[in-house]
Amino acid sequence: xxxxxxxxxxxxxxxxxxxxxxxxxxxxxxxxxxxxxxxxxxxxxxxxxxxxxxxxxxxxxxxxxxxxxxxxxxxxxxxxxxxxxxxxxxxxxxxxxxxxxxxxxxxxxxxxxxxxxxxxxxxxxxxxxxxxxxxxxxxxxxxxxxxxxxxxxxxxxxxxxxxxxxxxxxxxxxxxxxxxxxxxxxxxxxxxxxxxxxxxxxxxxxxxxxxxxxxxxxxxxxxxxxxxxxxxxxxxxxxxxxxxxxxxxxxxxxxxxxxxxxxxxxxxxxxxxxxxxxxxxxxxxxxxxxxxxxxxxxxxxxxxxxxxxxxxxxxxxxxxxxxxxxxx
Amino acid sequence: xxxxxxxxxxxxxxxxxxxxxxxxxxxxxxxxxxxxxxxxxxxxxxxxxxxxxxxxxxxxxxxxxxxxxxxxxxxxxxxxxxxxxxxxxxxxxxxxxxxxxxxxxxxxxxxxxxxxxxxxxxxxxxxxxxxxxxxxxxxxxxxxxxxxxxxxxxxxxxxxxxxxxxxxxxxxxxxxxxxxxxxxxxxxxxxxxxxxxxxxxxxxxxxxxxxxxxxxxxxxxxxxxxxxxxxxxxxxxxxxxxxxxxxxxxxxxxxxxxxxxxxxxxxxxxxxxxxxxxxxxxxxxxxxxxxxxxxxxxxxxxxxxxxxxxxxxxxxxxxxxxxxxxxx
Numbered sequence: 216x217x218x219x220x221x222x223x224x225x226x227x228x229x230x231x232x233x234x235x236x237x238x239x240x241x242x243x244x245x246x247x248x249x250x251x252x253x254x255x256x257x258x259x260x261x262x263x264x265x266x267x268x269x270x271x272x273x274x275x276x277x278x279x280x281x282x283x284x285x286x287x288x289x290x291x292x293x294x295x296x297x298x299x300x301x302x303x304x305x306x307x308x309x310x311x312x313x314x315x316x317x318x319x320x321x322x323x324x325x326x327x328x329x330x331x332x333x334x335x336x337x338x339x340x341x342x343x344x345x346x347x348x349x350x351x352x353x354x355x356x357x358x359x360x361x362x363x364x365x366x367x368x369x370x371x372x373x374x375x376x377x378x379x380x381x382x383x384x385x386x387x388x389x390x391x392x393x394x395x396x397x398x399x400x401x402x403x404x405x406x407x408x409x410x411x412x413x414x415x416x417x418x419x420x421x422x423x424x425x426x427x428x429x430x431x432x433x434x435x436x437x438x439x440x441x442x443x444x445x446x447x448x449x450x451x452x453x454x455x456x457x458x459x460x461x462x463x464x465x466x467x468x469x470x471x472x473x474x475x476x477x478x479x480x481x482x483x484x485x486x487x488x489x490x491x492x493x494x495x496x497x498x499x500x501x502x503x504x505x506x507x508x509x510x511x512x513x514x515x516x517x518x519x520x521x522x523x524x525x526x527x528x529x530x531x532x533x534x535x536x537x538x539x540x541x542x543x
Numbered sequence: 544x545x546x547x548x549x550x551x552x553x554x555x556x557x558x559x560x561x562x563x564x565x566x567x568x569x570x571x572x573x574x575x576x577x578x579x580x581x582x583x584x585x586x587x588x589x590x591x592x593x594x595x596x597x598x599x600x601x602x603x604x605x606x607x608x609x610x611x612x613x614x615x616x617x618x619x620x621x622x623x624x625x626x627x628x629x630x631x632x633x634x635x636x637x638x639x640x641x642x643x644x645x646x647x648x649x650x651x652x653x654x655x656x657x658x659x660x661x662x663x664x665x666x667x668x669x670x671x672x673x674x675x676x677x678x679x680x681x682x683x684x685x686x687x688x689x690x691x692x693x694x695x696x697x698x699x700x701x702x703x704x705x706x707x708x709x710x711x712x713x714x715x716x717x718x719x720x721x722x723x724x725x726x727x728x729x730x731x732x733x734x735x736x737x738x739x740x741x742x743x744x745x746x747x748x749x750x751x752x753x754x755x756x757x758x759x760x761x762x763x764x765x766x767x768x769x770x771x772x773x774x775x776x777x778x779x780x781x782x783x784x785x786x787x788x789x790x791x792x793x794x795x796x797x798x799x800x801x802x803x804x805x806x807x808x809x810x811x812x813x814x815x816x817x818x819x820x821x822x823x824x825x826x827x828x829x830x831x832x833x834x835x836x837x838x839x840x841x842x843x844x845x846x847x848x849x850x851x852x853x854x855x856x857x858x859x860x861x862x863x864x865x866x867x868x869x870x871x
Contacts, residue, residue, distance in 0.1 A: 239668075247670070251669075251670055256671060257674065258674055258676060260670070286655060288649070288655045288659045288662070289655075291658065291659065292658040292661050292662040292667050293662075293669075294674075294676030298623060298626055299623055320649070320650065320685075321616070322685065323648055324713065324715035325715060331616045331620070333620050334619040334620040339586075341588060341589045341621075342575070342588070344585070346586055348586060348625070358687070359686070359710060359722070360710075360713050361717030362717040362720055363715050364717065382687060385652065386652065387692065388653075389691040390689055392689030392690055393687060393755065393756065397726065397727045398724045398727075399725045399726075424724070427721065428721065
């Protein structure tokens with residue numbers, strides 16, 4: 216699946232993904248009014264508004280971008296109707312030829328991770344039939360539970376030609392709290408039920424936790440290669456370029472999904488370190504910067520709320536130009 | 544909310560939670576046949592079977608136990624119909640007076656975590672109305688993203704009298720890979736965009752990562768006290784009693800949700816370290832051991848698949864007896 220994503224990035228000259236995170240406060244009044252008029256100020260009304268808003272943005276940008284990244288929390292907060300809008304969004308993106316990165320940040324013990332993997336990337340067996348429940352192309356995965364929590368995802372990826380992006384260094388302000396913590400490089404204990412107090416620990420190498428996770432991602436990735444790159448990617452925030460540089464070196468064949476550009480503060484010049492010399496290796500996400508463009512300068516001067524989708528198209532063009540000019 | 548859970552535990556003399564993780568392979572043939580007959584071998588058919596199975600177990604055990612813990616992955620794998628069965632299960636448990644711990648293991652950057660928290664524990668605002676999407680009493684939370692990813696949950700808990708259990712040391716075989724890794728106690732970097740290579744690091748105290756997380760849980764918990772205990776609890780697996788002992792000492796006012804008893808290998812005598820001297824402080828989960836009891840000795844000899852719910856009731860009684868006799 217990563218080779219399919221790379222082909223789309225190269226063809227469109229756009230290492231860019233649009234984050235479809237439709238917070239109600241980003242949705243223009245005329246869409247809300249129509250949806251609430253038809254379905255009331257209910258979960259169903261909110262879900263209708265989200266889907267209408269998404270379709271506008273997808274229609275206006277699908278020829279420019281290779282992929283979208285819906286953040287499922289924004290749909291899950293509207294319960295079952297919200298998740299139906301999520302599923303309809305995934306399907307609509309596929310109809311428009313877009314690759315879908317499901318930002319679900321799931322992760323659990325092995326057998327439970329398998330269920331999440333089947334839900335989002337695979338097929339569940341029901342009697343003698345097999346069904347794809349949510350049918351995304353990639354999913355984001357939380358590594359805190361270790362290998363058995365991630366391996367189930369990789370197995371499902373290998374069976375269905377799908378991919379994952381594992382959280383390595385996230386873009387948020389508190390991400391350093393645990394992820395930058397200096398740790399010993401030696402293996403953690405596994406399955407012993409005992410604390411392995413490392414003997415002579417002061418002599419072993421030290422690195423931040425996210426680097427230990429990055430090395431695991433590289434190792435996991437070797438079990439799912441698809442051309443030069445692996446179907447096991449990583450998430451590293453644009454807001455932390457020095458960690459990005461370290462992560463890039465530790466995972467040469469890993470695609471990096473980079474959130475945090477734009478609204479969260481990451482600049483295109485910060486992105487250089489995330490790319491490999493082949494011009495590949497990273498795909499940059501922007502959510503609010505694209506979907507709420509009509510509310511922000513310079514677009515708010517040129518576009519009315521009714522023209523939100525056109526504003527998003529302009530924002531995508533500007534983002535692609537910015538990255539191609541300043542990130543290489 | 545934790546005081547409500549404690550009252551229920553004390554009243555029923557049962558520090559026990561039933562894990563409602565309805566894998567299709569645990570569901571008796573007669574239920575599957577009926578559901579598939581009505582709805583086909585479809586997501587809807589699987590969801591119907593799950594809900595019927597759950598209701599049987601809930602009816603047979605609700606007078607004995609204070610709480611249930613549905614694992615949402617088991618429902619999410621059946622897409623929208625599966626999640627409808629999840630929501631119906633939550634509502635049915637509430638009708639029967641049970642407290643619901645949503646095992647969702649969500650966690651994201653602050654603003655996104657807020658959406659997850661509203662989805663599972665709070666109310667979303669839609670126009671001028673407020674709606675509870677999934678309406679559980681507790682949710683499990685992944686701490687890998689740090690304070691801003693957890694604080695949004697706590698804020699929603701404080702507004703709605705709900706609680707969370709933060710993953711500290713999980714029950715699975717690979718949990719030590721990162722969670723037992725020896726780390727420096729000094730703070731990780733926060734919001735600097737730079738790697739803080741700790742100077743003189745060899746002189747600072749060292750402890751496993753899960754202990755650093757445990758200390759954060761205690762700190763977070765102080766912002767949501769509800770009597771002696773906090774609404775911010777922790778997850779520590781029964782499969783790791785020595786880590787459980789360390790976690791108990793580091794978080795004296797934190798309730799610990801203990802998975803891993805029974806099918807995963809944890810024994811009642813291993814559970815002593817998880818309880819405080821007041822006989823409180825821990826609630827032990829069993830999933831397969833309860834819901835699939837009719838497939839396992841000694842229950843499989845006495846109960847037919849048609850009597851699965853009665854087998855679950857016997858398994859719950861035996862579990863409560865085992866814990867009350869051997870875990871204190």
